[in-house]
Amino acid sequence: MKKIFLFVALAAAMISCNDKSEKTATSSETKESKSGNENIVYIDTEKLMKEYKESVDFESKFKAMSEKMQSELEGDMKKFQNDVMDLQKNAQSKGMEWAQQREAELGKRQQTLAQKEQNYMKKFQEESAVERDSLVSKMKKFIKTYGAEKGYDYVLGTGDASTVLYAKEGSDITEEVLKLMNEAYENKSTSTETPEVKKETKK
Structure with missing residues (x-):
C-alpha cells in the first residue's frame, strides 16, 4: 500500500529551462550596420533563465x-499506515465486527x-x-523592446537547441540584457508591470 510521491521530480521538470526557444525575440525596427549587413546579436537563454x-x-x-505538499502527504500516509498496522495487530482481540468497521474506515481514508x-x-x-507563462511573456517583451x-535586426537565442553555431566577438548581449532585467526586477519587485528597458543617455 506504499505510495510514491513525485512532487519534487515534477517541480524540477516544470521549473527546468527546457523551453529555450520561447525566450527569443526579434525587433520590429532595423538599423543599418557599418558593414551594411543585417545587425544580428544573440542571447544565451539558458544563462538568462538561470541567472535572471x-x-x-x-x-x-x-x-x-x-x-x-510532499511533506503533508507523507505525514498523512504515515498515519494511515500506522492505523493499518494497528488494525492488523488488534483485529483478533477486538473482534470481527470492530475489524470490519475499522477496515471500511481505512478504505475511505x-x-x-x-x-x-x-x-x-x-x-x-x-x-x-500560469506563473511560468507570465514570466516567459515578460522576458520576451523585455527583449523585444530592448532589441x-x-x-537590432534580429535577436537570436542559444541554449540546448542552439540556433547560433558561430558569432563574431561582441555579438553576445546576454550579460547586458541580464544586468538590465535584474535591475528592472529589483526596482519593481512590488509591481506586476513589465520592466522597461533603461534608455541610455546620449552624450
Whole structure:
C-alpha cells in the first residue's frame, strides 16, 4: 500500500529551462550596420533563465511549494499506515465486527488520500504553468523592446537547441540584457508591470 510521491521530480521538470526557444525575440525596427549587413546579436537563454532573479525566485517558490505538499502527504500516509498496522495487530482481540468497521474506515481514508494527492498535483501544475507563462511573456517583451531600442535586426537565442553555431566577438548581449532585467526586477519587485528597458543617455 506504499505510495510514491513525485512532487519534487515534477517541480524540477516544470521549473527546468527546457523551453529555450520561447525566450527569443526579434525587433520590429532595423538599423543599418557599418558593414551594411543585417545587425544580428544573440542571447544565451539558458544563462538568462538561470541567472535572471525573477526566474530564480520562481524556481525557489515552486520548489518550496512542492516540498510542503510532499511533506503533508507523507505525514498523512504515515498515519494511515500506522492505523493499518494497528488494525492488523488488534483485529483478533477486538473482534470481527470492530475489524470490519475499522477496515471500511481505512478504505475511505485511502480514497481520500489518493484524491488529495491528485488535487495537490493539479494545483501545482496549474499555478506553476500560469506563473511560468507570465514570466516567459515578460522576458520576451523585455527583449523585444530592448532589441528595438538598440536597433537590432534580429535577436537570436542559444541554449540546448542552439540556433547560433558561430558569432563574431561582441555579438553576445546576454550579460547586458541580464544586468538590465535584474535591475528592472529589483526596482519593481512590488509591481506586476513589465520592466522597461533603461534608455541610455546620449552624450
